[in-house]
Amino acid sequence: MFNGHGDDLYKYQGKVKYNFSSNIFSHADLSGLKQYLCKQMDVIANYPEPESYALEQMIAENIGVERGNVLITNGATEAIYLIAHYFARYHHSFANPTFSEYEEAVRTLPYSSHDAGNVYWMCNPNNPTGEVREVEELTTFIRSGEDTYFIVDQSYSHYTKQRVLNPRQMVKMKNCILLYSMTKRYCIPGLRLGYIVADKLMIDAFRAMHPAWSVNALAIEAGKYLLEHDIPNFPDLDEYLSETRRLRTEINKIDGAEALDTETNFFLIKLKKGHSKDLKEYLVNHFGVLIRDASNFVGLNSHYIRVATQLPEENDVLVDGIKSYMSQL
Structure with a gap:
């Protein structure tokens, strides 16, 4: 079985506060x-x-x-x-x-x-x-x-x-x-x-x-x-996708990052500088944010990450984290 999936929380021993690495909503009411x-x-x-x-x-x-x-x-x-x-x-x-x-x-x-x-x-x-x-x-x-x-x-x-x-x-x-x-x-x-x-x-x-x-x-x-x-375990879909659009807009304001088009709650971010592995480690260690390093998808490389929309306040932390990383380069 392939070992490069997202949601690898087990590697980080409680460091992760905000999980963007899996394509599902992290706050489902179960x-x-x-x-x-x-x-x-x-x-x-x-x-x-x-x-x-x-x-x-x-x-x-x-x-x-x-x-x-x-x-x-x-x-x-x-x-x-x-x-x-x-x-x-x-x-x-x-x-x-x-x-x-x-x-x-x-x-x-x-x-x-x-x-x-x-x-x-x-x-x-x-x-x-x-x-x-x-x-x-x-x-x-x-x-x-x-x-x-x-x-x-x-x-x-x-x-x-x-x-x-x-x-x-x-x-x-x-x-x-x-x-x-x-x-x-x-x-x-x-x-x-x-x-x-x-x-x-x-x-x-x-x-x-x-x-x-x-x-x-x-x-x-x-x-x-x-x-x-049949309990929906994510917010109203219209609101959820609207928040996805807002998150993409905020990321696209960051120098060095491009949030690509999507028709779902998750999307790719292309890094115009820096590398996906380095960004992943930086976000975990400095912001408690876990993302998906997308470099092992066939056709992609070390300049791609994937994230899934979470709560608005958590999405803002993600934006701040990417912005902080890019400012170091």
Whole structure:
């Protein structure tokens, strides 16, 4: 598994006060979920469902597909590795810069021959750029690639006002596989819940490779609670994206930094001087701010960082920190 993800708080021994490094909102109200899970602790005394059929049924009803179109996984990351290994003998390509785990999963494959067909991986909205591809354009692209399987990761679909692919329509296209992350939707990265949506035959093929008890009993209970209550764990989306625009505007006033366009709550910052690793360490040590060093995304370099919008007062600390760093150069 790739070790260059954001949210690496564990490296800094309590120094971090403001976390901008993960693409989720750091102040989600999880109090109701915590209270619920405290009452469900007895489930740890028994094996969970070998396959999470009840939760899959709830997700299917929520998005308007059949249960056979859904497979629950231990986070979207397990789904990525499962899909990569199913298509082990295929040629894989990527819409870079994008989430590094797709390519990392393919690197683990044991085969040197990739002549069985083609697989194209993309993230929409895209991590790390925040770009959202237009639905009609993307649908036409998928339809035109009859000899290609398209893996479209829509884990950030709740963080944009732009239209994304509709699972009810896409399950009819046998060459399209959608990925989703309840981790991102409900800001629960420690619970590891994701799912795949695809044609039933494709889901059956993935299920045949899927290890039993992949998702633990507490995570399953959490998923049920979150779907039943559907509590948005970030501010009103219009307000949240408005704050993102304000944050980008303030960063663009800093000599040496350029906040790039985005259609989500996270975005890249291009450093016109200095380096991403140095800025990351400076912000942690002097401001208690953790950012994502984006230099290890394919297509980027040591002049890029990524941040996700937080509370206005925290965003102001980030701006002050970048401004301070640039003034030293």
